[in-house]
Amino acid sequence: VFxxxxxxxxxVKDIPFYSMCEHHxxxxxxxxxxxxxPSGDKVTGLSKLARAVEVAARRPQLQERxxxxxxxxxxxxxxxxxxxxxxxxEHM
Numbered sequence: 001v002f003x004x005x006x007x008x009x010x011x012v013k014d015i016p017f018y019s020m021c022e023h024h025x026x027x028x029x030x031x032x033x034x035x036x037x038p039s040g041d042k043v044t045g046l047s048k049l050a051r052a053v054e055v056a057a058r059r060p061q062l063q064e065r066x067x068x069x070x071x072x073x074x075x076x077x078x079x080x081x082x083x084x085x086x087x088x089x090e091h092m
């Protein structure tokens with residue numbers, strides 16, 4: 001996180017991830033799309049958005065919870081005006 005005045009949407013699409021479904025105990029994989037609208041002067045590097053997805057996917061997970069955890073992490077770290085997280089996934 002660093003100080004930079006930026007008032008446009010920051011978006012990273014097609015972030016690949018792999019996780020384990022905690023309900024079915026089978027792997028699932030997919031793509032995440034993450035965006036946020038900065039509020040004031042807090043922004044982060046694009047790689048950190050992908051890192052947030054990677055960290056959330058490391059533990060056994062539900063797709064819905066993974067989506068929520070990424071959004072919550074961004075809200076807590078950046079206090080943005082808005083956050084968007086979309087996860088497309090399928091079981092193996």
